[in-house]
Each structure stands twice: as structure tokens, then as C-alpha cells.
Amino acid sequence: MANSEKYVQPAIPRFGSHYNFWSMTMTMENFLRSRELWSLVEEGILAMTVGTSTSEAQRKAVEEANLKDLKVKNFLFQAIERKILEIVLDKSTSKATWESMRKKHQGSTKVKRAQLQALRKEFELLAIKEGEKIDIFLGKTLAVVDKIKINGEVIDQSTIVCKILRSLTVKFNYVVCSIKESNDLSTISIDELHGSLLVHEQRMNGKSRL
Template identity: 40%
Template sequence: MANVRKLSQFPLPHLTNTNYENWSIHMKALLGSQDIWDIVERGYEEAREGDTLTVQQREVLRDKRKKDKKALYFIYQVVDELTFEKIAVATTSKKVWEILQNAYKRIEKVKKIRLQTLRGEFEALQIKESESISDFFTRVLTIVNQLRRNGETLDDKWVVKKILRFLDHKFDYVVVAIEESKDLDTMTVDELMDSLQDHEQRILKRRQEPLE
């Protein structure tokens, strides 16, 4: 129990809806360091009613029960209340682990399907003929934020380059100017939007000027 108290002083890997794969790797390492991963992975058999156990068998069984409770203690520490309700009915750490594995693998599968859909929507983006830069960026960033919430890692550099590819011919001049005068590796999405909105305002102003 001293080891448990010592480990409880350090941050434990808490399980969320988006980190099951990484969480399980951390937990396997943690439980393995306490010599209790085997009991979670393989489980153990309880004595059946009427079984007569030797002193040695009773000692082995007592040790396995102790390890199982220790494993349960660690798992209980790293799940939220809603998840705890799902696993509280399980009586062994092996059963708890299986419940979590099945539940979160389904979540991962749904997330992967969602990511594929969002990636397709993102690649199909194109500014509309009468669409403003502000409205276009709203559409782009809505999908970008959904991708990020589903676990996709997207930096501004990648998003900026994609947005430049989604623009139509009336922005060709400003795209070339941005690519030649700006460092796309450090340009933020907000900076790109400001540059495109400035160009958009100049286009609108020219259209509104009366012909002489």
C-alpha cells in the first residue's frame, strides 16, 4: 500500500472520450510497474464452493485477490463518475478492463468514420461565387475545429496552404502576392483572413466606382 500512496502523488493518466489508445498504453505500463498487469490481462479463478484448498493454494489465491483489488483501485482513480457507473458492476479488474476496451473501441470506430467524413468535406471546400471571405472562413474553421475535436492534428501552416488552394480565380493575384511576400510557415489563419478581406474590399470598391 506504501507504493500506492507514493504513486498517488503523481498525475495519473485520466481516461477521456478521445484518448483511449494512449491511455491504455500508459495504464499497461503503470500496472506493469506494480506487477499487477498480468492479473488484469489474464484474470484469476475463484475457489468454487466445496473446494478444499491447501495452505499454499489459499496463499496464492489471497495474493491474486490482493493484486486484483490493487488494479481496481488504480483504474477507479482514472475514470470519471459516468464511466465508473458503467464498470462498478464488474467484480474483477479483468472484467472492468474488457468493459472499457469494448466501449472505447466503439467510440474510436465512430470517431474514425466521423474523421473520414470531415476530411472529405474539407477537401471538397471551395469558395462560392458570391460568398464573402468572412462567410467562407466560417465554413472552413467550422470543419477545422470539428476535425481537431475528433483528434486530428492540424497546424495553422497546413490550414493556410489549404485555404489558398480553395480560393477562386479572382484571388489569384493576392494568392501570388501572399506566397511571394509572406512566410507561409509562420502565417496564421487570422493573418491570412485579414489579407484576403483587404483584397476583397478593394475589389468591391472598384466595382462601386462610377465609370468616367
Template identity: 50%
Template sequence: MELEGQRLKDLKAKNYLFQAFDGSILETILCKDTSEHIWDFMKKKSQGSATAKRQQLQILRMEFETLQMKSGESVTNFFSRKMAIVNKMRIHGNKKEDVTIVEKILRSMASKFNFVFCSIEEANDIEELSTDELQSSLLVHEQNINQQEKKEQAYRC
């Protein structure tokens, strides 16, 4: 009786898994015997082997370390690019602390933000500063810089 209950649970789980996947994936998992086999197959397929994950993580670390803000790039776009890399790293098991991310972002900013870096560092405890707080602060400074540049252009004309 207990075996029958286990089979019923497994069939229900397989049914839920079948409903979750589209047709192209469904064809590859139909031959799997149990829901556990389906789950393991899909997990391996989505995450890859341990070696592939390590290699992907190495690539992401390099991207994280070398990514710099482009000249003329907005703070929002730069943060989007940087945080996309951080989120991919987290998916692959590398949990970067906020302080590491904050410090790297500050070091990666365009040169026009150099004075901002100093003022943020002096006004805040970098250890306690979240990435959201940093982004908000940088957005305010970016707006001030843009307004200043507009005023300077108006004076030149």
C-alpha cells in the same frame, strides 16, 4: 496490501469516470469490471474501429480537397467550414501542415480573390504563413473589395 491499494485506486478512477458521463452512457458502463475496461470501452465507442476511422478520414480528406468558397460567402464563414474539416481530420490522426492548409485555402477562394492570391503569395513566404495570418490578410482584402463594390454601386446610382 499492495493489491488493496490498486483496488482502491481503481475504484477511485471508476468513480471519476462515472461522474464524467451522463445517465444514458452510465447504464452501458456500469457492468464493466475495472476503470481500464470502462476507459477502453468509451475510447472505442467514441473513436470507432480502425476501419471506421480510416473511412471517416477518407471522407474528410475528400471534403477538404473539394470544398470551395461559395459565391458571396464571407472569408470568416469559409474559414470556419474549412477549419472544421481540418480539426476533424486532426482528431482522427491526420496532421495537416499549415502550409498544405494555406495552399488549399488559397486555391479554394472565390474568383474575386484571384488577385489577392497573387499578392499574398508575393508578399509572404507561404511556407511560413499561418492559417491565422492568412485569414487576417484575406479579411482585410475582403473589406477592401466590399468597399470598392459599394463605391461602384454608388457611382451607378
């Protein structure tokens, strides 16, 4: 019996306002890696002059490399908006196209450092407000974590877990102690923590209605 399932090609990641997220955070790079084309962006086309002494195999290799590079450029052109496209249309290779976008949109090291510093401070100052839902607070916390990741720094899961636990109000003291005593905070997932806190929140809300 023929397999009726059809392979669905992943969509080309569209370029937004965040170069780092589009290029490095498992989006466009992964898209090209999945097609074994990333080396053309990373290393470029190996220089090879086609002359009268060039073998048929070498000539074919050059043609294949140029065709693959053209395919990568086509993917990049489909991913970016027209106003950005006009800036990179004159680039001869996919590597040159990518490098042009990186220089224009990634920003200087100084600016990125300032952004990260501000985001780290925002992360440290996060605290749940009185009456604020767990879902809302975790959403805000993970949004800041994502912004930090977009700017090139990854916060490990255990750091996020510990931050959430120490940012809760006193009414969560019982469940925080329980979680710390019964779990290894270096291995507990954010989803597991979220579930435990939600159960505790629901119990408290149930008691308050009695």
C-alpha cells in the same frame, strides 16, 4: 499578503457522441494527465497479492493504487451519461472501463477509414462560392479539418493555408499573389492569412459601394 486568487479546478470533460475527440484530442486524457492518473488507464493497476508476507510498504502501495483507480473510475462515471454508464458499471478497474468504452464507441478500422476518405474528399472539393464571406468559408474549411482530426488524422497548417489560397475566386488573385510573394507559406499562420484576406475583402466591399 495572502494570495487572494483561487485555483479553479478544470471541469470534467463530458462524453458526447465522438469518442476520439473526448478521449484523445486533449480532453479527458489531458484531464487525467494533469492529475497524474493517466497511467492507471494506460497501464492499469500492477498486480500484487496482499498476503501474510506482504510488507507494510507494499500493502500501503496497493491501497494507494486502488484508491487512485477508484478516483479515476469516479471521474469517468461523472463524464458519461447514464445509458452508457449502465454498460460499464460492472468493470472492476478504470482501464477496463475505458477499454469497454473504446470498443463500443470508437468504431471499426474499416468504418474509420471510410469516414476519413470521405472527409479528405470533402476537404479537397471545398471552394469559396461567389459572394461568400471569408469568415464563412474559413469556418466551413476548419470544421472539416476538425472532423478529420477527430477521426485520427491531423492536417498540418501549411496544407490548410495552401488549400484556402487555391480555393478563392479570381477577385482574390491580387492578394493571393501578394501573400505568396511576401510570406513563407510553410510558416504563415491561419490567423495571419485570415486577417490578410479580411482586409482585402473589406477594401473590395468599400470600393463596390463607391
